[in-house]
Every structure is written in structure tokens, then in C-alpha cells.
Amino acid sequence: MTAEETLKKIIAKAASSFGIELKEEDIVIERSKDPIHGDYSTNAAMKFSRLAKKSPRDFAADLVSAFASNEEFFCVEKVEIAGPGFINFFMKQDVLANVVSKVIEEGDSFGRLPRNGKKVNVEFVSANPTGDLHLGHTRIAAVGDTISNILDWAGYDVTREFYVNDCGNQIEHLGNSIRARYHELFGEPLALGDDDYHGEDLIAIAKSIKDQYGDAYLKDSQESHDFFIRFGIDAELGKLKKDLAEFRVTFDKFTYESDIRKGGNVSKTIEALREKGYVYESDGATFLKTTAFLDDKDRPIVKKDGLFTYFAPDICYHYNKMERGYDLLIDVLGADHHGYINRLKSVLMMKGYSPDALDVELVQIVRVYRDGVEVKMSKRTGKAIAHRDLVEDIGVDAVRYFFVERSQSSHLDFNYNLAMEQSSSNPVYYAQYAHARCCSLLSLGQDIPLDTKGSLLKEESEMSILKHLADFPSMIEGAAKERAPHKVAGYIHRLAELVHEFYAKNRILDRNNLALTGSRLALVKACAIVLRNSLRILGVSAPEKM
RNA sequence: GCGCUCGUAGCUCAGUUGGAUAGAGCACUUCCCUCCUAAGGAAGGGGUCGAACGUUCGAGUCGUUUCGAGCGCGCCA
Numbered sequence A: 001m002t003a004e005e006t007l008k009k010i011i012a013k014a015a016s017s018f019g020i021e022l023k024e025e026d027i028v029i030e031r032s033k034d035p036i037h038g039d040y041s042t043n044a045a046m047k048f049s050r051l052a053k054k055s056p057r058d059f060a061a062d063l064v065s066a067f068a069s070n071e072e073f074f075c076v077e078k079v080e081i082a083g084p085g086f087i088n089f090f091m092k093q094d095v096l097a098n099v100v101s102k103v104i105e106e107g108d109s110f111g112r113l114p115r116n117g118k119k120v121n122v123e124f125v126s127a128n129p130t131g132d133l134h135l136g137h138t139r140i141a142a143v144g145d146t147i148s149n150i151l152d153w154a155g156y157d158v159t160r161e162f163y164v165n166d167c168g169n170q171i172e173h174l175g176n177s178i179r180a181r182y183h184e185l186f187g188e189p190l191a192l193g194d195d196d197y198h199g200e201d202l203i204a205i206a207k208s209i210k211d212q213y214g215d216a217y218l219k220d221s222q223e224s225h226d227f228f229i230r231f232g233i234d235a236e237l238g239k240l241k242k243d244l245a246e247f248r249v250t251f252d253k254f255t256y257e258s259d260i261r262k263g264g265n266v267s268k269t270i271e272a273l274r275e276k277g278y279v280y281e282s283d284g285a286t287f288l289k290t291t292a293f294l295d296d297k298d299r300p301i302v303k304k305d306g307l308f309t310y311f312a313p314d315i316c317y318h319y320n321k322m323e324r325g326y327d328l329l330i331d332v333l334g335a336d337h338h339g340y341i342n343r344l345k346s347v348l349m350m351k352g353y354s355p356d357a358l359d360v361e362l363v364q365i366v367r368v369y370r371d372g373v374e375v376k377m378s379k380r381t382g383k384a385i386a387h388r389d390l391v392e393d394i395g396v397d398a399v400r401y402f403f404v405e406r407s408q409s410s411h412l413d414f415n416y417n418l419a420m421e422q423s424s425s426n427p428v429y430y431a432q433y434a435h436a437r438c439c440s441l442l443s444l445g446q447d448i449p450l451d452t453k454g455s456l457l458k459e460e461s462e463m464s465i466l467k468h469l470a471d472f473p474s475m476i477e478g479a480a481k482e483r484a485p486h487k488v489a490g491y492i493h494r495l496a497e498l499v500h501e502f503y504a505k506n507r508i509l510d511r512n513n514l515a516l517t518g519s520r521l522a523l524v525k526a527c528a529i530v531l532r533n534s535l536r537i538l539g540v541s542a543p544e545k546m
Numbered sequence B: 001g002c003g004c005u006c007g008u009a010g011c012u013c014a015g016u017u018g019g020a021u022a023g024a025g026c027a028c029u030u031c032c033c034u035c036c037u038a039a040g041g042a043a044g045g046g047g048u049c050g051a052a053c054g055u056u057c058g059a060g061u062c063g064u065u066u067c068g069a070g071c072g073c074g075c076c077a
Helices: A003-016 A056-067 A071-075 A093-109 A135-153 A169-185 A201-213 A222-246 A262-275 A311-323 A340-350 A387-394 A396-404 A416-421 A427-444 A460-470 A472-482 A485-505 A514-538
Strands: A029-031 A040-042 A076-082 A086-091 A119-123 A157-164 A253-256 A279-282 A285-288 A299-302 A328-334 A358-363 A366-370 A373-375 A412-415
Touching: A003 A029, A003 A040, A003 A056, A003 A071, A003 A086, A056 A076, A056 A086, A071 A076, A086 A093, A093 A460, A093 A514, A119 A135, A135 A157, A135 A328, A135 A358, A135 A366, A135 A387, A135 A396, A135 A472, A135 A485, A135 A514, A169 A201, A169 A222, A201 A222, A222 A387, A262 A279, A262 A311, A299 A311, A311 A328, A311 A340, A340 A358, A366 A416, A387 A396, A387 A416, A396 A427, A396 A485, A396 A514, A412 A416, A427 A485, A427 A514, A460 A472, A460 A485, A460 A514, A472 A485, A472 A514, A485 A514
Parallel strands: A119 A157, A119 A328, A157 A253, A328 A358, A366 A412
Antiparallel strands: A029 A040, A040 A086, A076 A086, A279 A285, A285 A299, A366 A373
């Protein structure tokens, strides 16, 4: 049991002895910011003084007087009532130091919460297979993958999914564009339309078609039309997978829009919704009555020309995901898709699902500044900051850390020059360096027996580390609940800071005091383990030497 | 006009379901390697938390109004 859980129990029991029943989840235990306020504190006396019909301070005194009769109370060294009615707890050293052996015993799995039996599907990136990834995808990939990792650690059964939009207009344009580039290679240039893709990557694809098939697809036919599209999708998707894998992002499942549409599935779904009264015709188009639930406007699902809108197969796709037995769906989308949230939740509600079965995580746009000028992203002009360039220039570790360091809901101004020039002062190195320092100490002192009880730890810098290490599992729980990768980054930064401070203040390897050194090396080992575990959640490496 | 997301230090951003003296990085000033990795540490300057009311023991946090920014607003994906 963690210190926090124990304290909650003590408080609940004390309140109970005054006839006040508190749920442990309603009791807030905070880490004291200032050591003068002890190790942990609670506002329970203030929060619930009304129930006791007493002043906060009097109620606090009552609670404290009841603690002594509690057998759990042995872990507390001292209690104080302070300020408007805070109760501050000073813990016994061995209770705090207990975390060292726990971390070392659990090792790579310290921080992993018990399996909760819940299945969650995280869909992210889902970039159209019509070109390369750009900066926006990079942030979504980092956020989506990290959220998946956090949920995995928090006990969920996680599926990472990529939805492949291999139908629709943009795919036609892809086929046309490749065909034009292909003809170009034979000296028969075809004009590219405004909506076609002008990126140079398609020239390479056309070349590989020429290399493999020669001039077999020069004649204009349905067969060659289909061929260019199929070849293009495979080639583009292959590149996406490769770039993402190099970014340490892999998917468990790729779902193709063309499979979702198979067998008239979309029409069937629409008809089923029509029977429920959620579908109507207007101006020659077909609409879904999403306003019956959360939306502020009804949405078109079949256009005047008889083709489905993007939304129509997406309805089926989300039903498909639910039918696969997930307790929770998470869509990680660009913030410009915010209008999509209530639309999709409404769709789920039409089938009787809870709107909470879907959580849409919006990732705010990245604004790029290069040479002091904002660079606008545009997939079609080919001038966008490509994901691949970014990773080559700055490195996977730094990019992944940088892109989850801040909440996904905040805009991110990315100074490309700075990231390239000053990559060595990037915060990610601060954390990695802390890990490398720990490893170096452990290597130099490998012959010294570790005291995994941390018996001799007593300095303030040591106690701060102990408390922070103990917070790791509950940090994971909170980050999972809030889908907040940046909390992991914040945790890492704080741990690294504590490690550096500890290192600077103390001569850790002291062969004249092997007992103390043994305690400290055990602490160092625990720090290395937690740094490694937390960095792994972000997809960032933990080098042993730098 | 309606909706969503935001507004905290010069810049980029944290701020634990409302808590004690609002923090970090970058930038700036000044110190610290005869000694375990200086990609580090210590100290300092820098804030009417966009603004105004309200809710209560207590508001950066919650509510209303207002100003400003970004993004969306039925047949693009």
C-alpha cells in the first residue's frame, strides 16, 4: 500500500469515529511543496468541516486526536495542524525508503498497474496514403503512441489502429498524378490538375512502375486506372509505415476504408438508421439527423451526385470498432476536426452506445517558424515541413520528447532553427543525462553491496527523490485518466532535476563509507529504473553513456 | 452571427478533481570542475495569471459578462 492510500485510510477511519463516513476517493492527499509542511498533507478537515459542524481547525484537531488509535498510524512520525486547517503528515524514514526495494524488485515493470480487463482502441495518424507525413502528423503520432503506452501501463488492453482512406476523390487524384508522372517518363507529359498531387515523391513511384512493368500501363484503360491507384496506395502506405516505424510507432491494426465499404455495408447502415428515423432527404442529398443528439447541425451522408460523403463510411467504421468489443474508443485528431466530436458521439448514440464510449483527443496545430518567419503547412505544394526531414535533422528522441512535453491542447510554436542548432540543450538530454549519470555511478560502484532498504537515506535531496519515485504509479494512473502525455514528461523532468541536484550535493561513491554508499547506490539504481521506464513510455531511449 | 479550443514571466509552456509564498525551460546577470560525466549545480532579475463582477473559509483553477487569438460552421476529406 502506498503512503497516500494508507493516509486516506487513516483519515477515513478517524472521520468515521465521529460518525462521518468519507469515501477514500473523495479524500485528497497532496505532496507538500514545502518540507516545512511535512511529506504529505490533506485538506480534508477544511473540505468536510461542514459535515462536522465545526470550524476547520477544530475538526482537524478532532481527526488528529483519533489517529493514535489507528494501527496504520505507525508509519507516521509526526502530525501537525497548520494554516486554515491543513493536516500535515511527517512520515517515518523507513516507510518512505521502502520504495527503493520495491522499484528494484519490480524493475522494468515498476509503475505498471494491474490489468483492468478493459479493451481500448486508439486510432491515430490515419494519414491519407497520398503523400508523405508532415509536422502535424508527427505531433499526432507522438501523442497517440504515448497515450497508447500510458494506457497500456495503466492496465488497459490497447490496440493501436490506423484507418486507411483508400477511397474517394483524393485517391482518384493520386492515381491521375502517378499516371501523369509515368507518362512523363516516356516523354508524353500529361497536365496535372489543380487538385492533383504535385509532390516529387510521385515521380519515384512512377519510376518504380516503369522499372517493374515497362510501358505496360501507357494505354488509357480501366485496368491501368485501377493499377495506378492500387500501386500508389501500396507504395504510399509502405512509406508511411516505414517512416512511422523509424519514429518508433507501430500499429496493431490497419483498417481499410474499402473493406468498411464492402458488400454495400454503408448503404445497409444508412438504411438501418433510416428505419430508426435518423435519415432524411433534402435538396437531393441525404442527411443524418445528428441534431437528435449532440450536434448543432444535421450532416450530409450522401451527396447530390449519389456518392457518400467522407462521414458515411466513417459511421460504419466507428460501429465496426464498437462491434469488435472495445470498452473505449479514442480518436486522436487534429484540432481542426473538433466539429467532428459531437457528430461521431451522436452516431454512437443512435445505436444505443454511450457518448462516453468515444473520446476524441484533439491535438493542436503546430506553427513552424523558420528564420523568424512562419511556415504554412500545405501538403500539396510540397513545401511543408516533412516528418522525415524533422526526424533526420533533430532525431527521434528529441522530436518525440518535444512533441509530448506540452499538453496536446496547447498550440505549439516550433522554432525549427533553434531545434536544429541547439539540439544539445533540448530538455530531453537533461533527462537522458540523468539516466547516464546513474548508470555511470552504478558501473563504477558495481562491487559495492546495495542496501535496497535505503536505511541511511536522510538528506532532503534523498527524501525528495523517494517521494517522487513513490508517485510514479499514481502519476501513470492520472496521465491515463486525463490522456496526458505531458504529465509523464513533467514527471521525468522533475525526477531528472532531483537526480542532478542529489548528484551535485553529495559525493555518492565513498569507499570510506560503504554503508552509506550502498544505500545511495540503491537509490541511484531505483532512479535509473524509473527514468528508463518513464522514458520508454514516451518512446525515448535511455542511453547508459552520453 | 453560432460553436469549439485557448489567453499565466521577454519567448515557449506547466500549474496535481478550488489550497499554504504562482513554477520550469529558453534568453539575460553572477558564481562553481586537483574529486563519481559541467549535456550539470548554486544564486539573481523578470508576473495587476487578458479584464470585470460573482460563488466561499479560500479562485490561475468554478460561473456569468467582456476583450483578444486560432480553428470550425450541412453535400471537401
